[in-house]
Amino acid sequence: MIKAVIFDLDGVITETSHQHFEAWKAIAHMIGVEIDSSVNESLKGVSREESLKIILAHGGILGKYTEDEMEKLSFCKNEYYKQLISQFTPENVFEGVVELFAFLRAKGIKIAIGSASHNAPALIKAMALEEYIDYIVDPSEVKKGKPAPDIFLKAAEALEVEPSECIGVEDAIAGIKAIKAAGMYAIGIGDAEVLKEADIVFNSIAEIDLSIIT
Numbered sequence: 001m002i003k004a005v006i007f008d009l010d011g012v013i014t015e016t017s018h019q020h021f022e023a024w025k026a027i028a029h030m031i032g033v034e035i036d037s038s039v040n041e042s043l044k045g046v047s048r049e050e051s052l053k054i055i056l057a058h059g060g061i062l063g064k065y066t067e068d069e070m071e072k073l074s075f076c077k078n079e080y081y082k083q084l085i086s087q088f089t090p091e092n093v094f095e096g097v098v099e100l101f102a103f104l105r106a107k108g109i110k111i112a113i114g115s116a117s118h119n120a121p122a123l124i125k126a127m128a129l130e131e132y133i134d135y136i137v138d139p140s141e142v143k144k145g146k147p148a149p150d151i152f153l154k155a156a157e158a159l160e161v162e163p164s165e166c167i168g169v170e171d172a173i174a175g176i177k178a179i180k181a182a183g184m185y186a187i188g189i190g191d192a193e194v195l196k197e198a199d200i201v202f203n204s205i206a207e208i209d210l211s212i213i214t
């Protein structure tokens, strides 16, 4: 029996990949690295620190910067990203999300956000979704980011449910791997060819077949 659904945020609840990409592109350009949308794909679901390492590796300069310098670059990226998402409102919520949250609430199924983003609480507030959410994982409280299962396991523990009683919803390959490693049922949102490891894939939240949840 399903007792909780744990949602990723970026790319599942709302579209932020464009803003993450814009912010990374600016920082990368500053240090002489150009990134395109294929690099952006590999950043989805990946922590800020890991994302910077992927960009540096792409530019062939991994190892060039000290930990302190890398922290400053990540800080700058986040400051720019926060500016780009500062205009978010309930209008940014993907179609079908509020209806799905209301459906889960009515069924007594708990809802958590299992995102790698430190900006998740601010976005949830800006999009007026707080009333639906039982728990938001703080990524700094877990040892390993996605594809490790830690974020999803932390949500299950906080909601006091077993992983086998949870469904995870993700748009990124790293996220699907994390859900499966946590021993949960994985719903992929996006391209079934890309999210091969998911148990089932839908094009969008609005298309989820509710009979698989209840």
Ligand code: BG6
Pocket: 009, 010, 020, 043, 044, 045, 046, 047, 048, 051, 078, 115, 116, 117, 118, 119, 120
């Ligand atoms: C994930 C995004 O949800 O959060 C990644 O898909 C991002 O692109 C990661 O790097 C960390 O987010 P933030 O907002 O803490 O930098």
Ligand code: MG
Pocket: 008, 009, 010, 011, 012, 044, 045, 170, 171, 172, 175
């Ligand atoms: Mg995502």
